[in-house]
Amino acid sequence: MIQLEGILSDRGSKYAVSGGAVATREDAAAFVKALCRNKKYAKATHNTWAVILPDGTPVKNDDGEAGAGMVILRMLEREEIVGEVVVVTRWFGGVKLGGDRFRRVQDCVRMYLDARKG
Structure with a gap:
């Protein structure tokens, strides 16, 4: 697992990014669940995620941040x-960012x- 915290801030909103290997949709959901144990x-406010499964199936979840999973x-x-x-x-900072x-x-x-390239 790669986990980068406090990497970005914009108008009060703070961001982190995490990732790791998964083989199924259930693995991806379990990864997010494990992350949220913290x-x-x-x-x-949002834990938006996406993965392309080994069989080529794309899976995404916006978690309320419409369109972010597709990005x-x-x-x-x-x-x-x-x-x-x-x-x-994303931890919402009180100011809507719009398209930003x-x-x-x-x-x-x-x-x-x-980070994953080392």
Whole structure:
């Protein structure tokens, strides 16, 4: 598991990104559940995630951040990353970000991709 906390802040909202290997939709859900065992993540406003399963099936969950799962999924498709769930966590800071929220999700996924390359 790769977990990057406190990587980004925008108008009060704070972001983290996590990820790891999964083989099924159930594994992805279990990954997010395990992440949320940490109270900090459980209290987050959104834990948005996506994965391309080893059989090629795309799975995403916006967790209330409409469209964010698709942003993660597209980036995974471009990088041809299969069997690895990526979770972008947001703690809402009181100011709506509008379209900028998608840029922040992209920024988080890029940081994750850079971290996994070592």
